[in-house]
Structures are given as C-alpha cells and as structure tokens.
Amino acid sequence: MIHIPRKDELETESVLEQYAKLKKDLVNCQDWLKEIEPKALDEALTILQSGNSLSKGKMVYKGNGLRLVLGQRKKFPNEKSDPMLETLSSQIRNAELAEIKRNSAELNQITDQIESLRAEIEKLQEKEQALKQNDYIIGLKAQYSDRQQKGEYYEPYLITYQE
Numbered sequence: 001m002i003h004i005p006r007k008d009e010l011e012t013e014s015v016l017e018q019y020a021k022l023k024k025d026l027v028n029c030q031d032w033l034k035e036i037e038p039k040a041l042d043e044a045l046t047i048l049q050s051g052n053s054l055s056k057g058k059m060v061y062k063g064n065g066l067r068l069v070l071g072q073r074k075k076f077p078n079e080k081s082d083p084m085l086e087t088l089s090s091q092i093r094n095a096e097l098a099e100i101k102r103n104s105a106e107l108n109q110i111t112d113q114i115e116s117l118r119a120e121i122e123k124l125q126e127k128e129q130a131l132k133q134n135d136y137i138i139g140l141k142a143q144y145s146d147r148q149q150k151g152e153y154y155e156p157y158l159i160t161y162q163e
Contacts, residue, residue: 023160044070 044060054062061068079086
C-alpha cells in the first residue's frame with residue numbers, strides 16, 4: 001500500500017522536500033494504478049456481465065467520493081498485431097509504386113505544374129499582405145514586438161527526475 005503523508009507530517013520538512021516526496025508518491029501511485037488496472041477492468045466486466053451494475057448504465061463502483069464507470073475505446077488492429085494487414089499494406093505499397101512508375105511522365109508534369117502554381121500563390125500572398133499594410137500599421141507592429149520583447153520574463157517551474 002502506498003503511504004500518502006498527512007499535511008501535519010509534512011510541516012516539519014522544507015517545502016522542497018515536501019514537494020519531492022509528494023511527487024515521488026504520485027509517481028508510485030501512478031505505477032500502482034497501471035499495475036492493478038487490468039484486474040480492476042476484469043472485475044468491472046464481471047460486474048456488468050452478472051447484471052450487478054450500480055445503475056442502468058455502466059457504473060461499477062461507488063464509494064470513497066468516486067464513481068467508476070466502465071467506458072470503451074474503439075481500437076483497431078495494426079500491421080504488428082495482424083499479419084494479414086501487414087500483407088495487404090505491402091501489396092498496397094507495391095501496387096502504388098508500380099502505378100507511380102507507369103505514370104511517371106504525367107506525374108512529373110503535374111508536379112511541375114504544382115510547383116509553378118505554388119510560386120504564383122506565394123507571389124499573390126505577398127501582394128495581398130502588401131495591400132493589408134501601410135507605414136502606420138508596420139510601425140504599430142514594431143512597437144508591439146518591441147514592447148513584448150522588453151516585457152519578457154522567465155517563469156520558474158520544477159522538473160522532477162526519478163533517481
């Protein structure tokens with residue numbers, strides 16, 4: 001069982017020592033939760049399958065100021081867990097490569113057209129930005145940036161490393 005210190009137990013220690021101990025206890029609690037979660041899920045499934053849920057829904061526990069409800073996430077197999085998916089993925093890649101090779105001349109033309117259009121779009125966007133600006137707006141933006149840079153400060157925070 002993990003011991004969570006009471007507030008009066010912590011008062012004799014420095015605040016940094018308290019922080020470090022609580023942070024370590026939190027990590028230990030998270031590890032313990034990961035360890036017992038599969039058993040808790042099994043128990044929750046058993047409760048639902050036996051028809052003993054605590055409500056019409058999927059509430060499987062109520063107590064200690066908490067309610068536990070069994071939820072479900074949609075999961076799909078992947079290539080590592082399903083050899084058929086791995087085979088299909090390989091077939092898809094090979095077929096796509098064959099199509100690319102077969103249509104390479106036309107694909108090269110399309111790529112060139114896309115690059116030309118991107119360059120044209122970039123020029124139009126620059127023109128658009130120029131039409132949205134004037135010397136007054138540029139000056140205001142410079143003042144804003146300068147003010148923001150001069151107001152820069154560093155906010156402290158603690159980084160925890162497990163020994």
